[in-house]
Amino acid sequence: MEDKRNIPIIEWEHLDKRKFYVFGICMTMMIRVSVYPFTLIRTRLQVQKGKSLYNGTFDAFVKILRTEGAAGLYRGFLVNTFTLISGQCYVTTYELTRKYVSRYNNNNAVKSLVAGGSASLVAQSITVPIDVISQHLMMQRKGESMGRFKVRNQDGKRLLVFGQTKDIIVQIFKADGFRGFYRGYVASLLTYIPNSAVWWPFYHFYAEQLSSLTPKDCPHLLLQAISGPLAAATASTLTNPMDVVRARVQVEGKSSIILTFKQLIAEEGPWGLTKGLSARIISATPSTIVIVVGYETLKKLSLRPELVDSRHW
Template identity: 25%
Template sequence: MAEYYPRYKEFLKGDTSIAFLAGGLAGAVSRTVVSPFERVKILLQVQSSTHSYNRGLFAAVKQVYVEEGVPGLFRGNGLNCVRIFPYSAVQFVVYESCKKHIFNVDGSVGKDQLLNWQRLVSGALCGGLSVLATYPLDLVRTRLSIQTANLARLERSRARNIARPPGVRELLVKTYRNEGGIRGLYRGVWPTSIGVVPYVALNFAVYEQLKEFIPQGMDPSTANFYKLTIGAVSGGVAQTITYPFDLLRRRFQVLAMGGHELGFRYSGVTDALITIGKTEGFKGYYKGLTANLFKVVPSTAVSWVVYEVVCDMMRAW
């Protein structure tokens, strides 16, 4: 067994392995930290104007807690971590690969760095590939968040117990069988992609640009504080610019659950944008933005710091 240890260690210290493991851990840790805000954000995005999550972010968090308890605040987080590990890992692996194999840039401190347009292209590629790799799990997680909220409301209004919430496997199978197979599992992937791709591109580009301003030679704790700060800035800027497409992503994911009950029905992305503007006004494009920023800003900050720390630990091992 001992003879395989050096090979195993060498494999883990490879650039691809480091990026994959560090990226996956960064995604899982960061999303768990902000899971309550993620759940409320989805509920705010897909509700109609007559539903009851309109009293503010923290009131909505409290309402979910009252209706479903602590498990309700983390509903879908287990599935989200299963999804986000490869989602985040693929992003960092593709980004690092773009640096070395497409643009031939080392990217180490004190060496050549990507130009901003190269960062945007690399970020767009890793965003698109990560969506394709994990989209069915993202769709099911969104539906799980909505269905458990609806079940809690029905149970309260009828004053009796109703069927248990559907499980992940059950939702995957049901979606595949009833909504056209693979096509059903990728329902909403287009509006998702046009939102995620520019978001990831901006996130990587802004973070990498700001990282160049961090003074060299400072102690690790101070450097990590700087990275936490610029990670928050990069996530906030990227999400605010691309948020309307994130809202479209969630709405298209739940259309097949009963568009009339949820208060909207669209024939396509263009129709959705026009309809939201007419029926909900400009604010409609940013419904749930506050909840999303409470999720994205700390999540992105934690993700970048965890990624950098794990990478440093694995390289030093």
């Protein structure tokens, strides 16, 4: 009879919430610093027409570094760090939803699917305005802009970081009002809810398959570290077309998802839907390893004292 092992799952009720949130913020910040350049590159690749500026991920990295310096790879980063709030809301919603769904269905794939989608819905409601602002800052190149708005220099002097942010916020509000900060909200939901809903079940699926194929003494954390990037690559490939449309809606100020999709197909063909996919997978691979290893370790570190030695996690 086949000996099928299950990777133990630490549930929400097992955690010391104070430790969980403090460690979580530190972990999330480290991840964002490491992968942000590829987020910026992905967005620029998705927005550009054809290959007007960059021929791919590596070409974009070299050109940005050469013309804008290392700071160019971190345009909009400080504003983007405010999404740390949405990150904490995401994990809280995910864990609480898993706990709620378990009352009716204890299947891990079902719990992960529902919890992942619900968590993304909550997180995106907070994230979209921050994304809209940071993406317009990402589009600022040396002396020009790839987006609708360009940061204006005052008396020939370069604006400081938060001066640029204020300038972009004012321009968005003048052009579109408050609704401008939620431009692309539906497109974001159509991108990130499926991405999150798909990622968690695939993550647990790959972990279980690897567990059945590896020796008993293989560390669970190693299996989880491999499963995370596999799930991320799968989810990224499935949702990238909508991610391209989302980026264009938010940066170019378009109001129709369908018309944006049709225009993209007409101008660049079906391959246009794969734009930025390699940058997305490249950024997702290391970040997902860190997220998975960090998240699982974070949960172990946050275990309530009375549970630390009670069982093998």
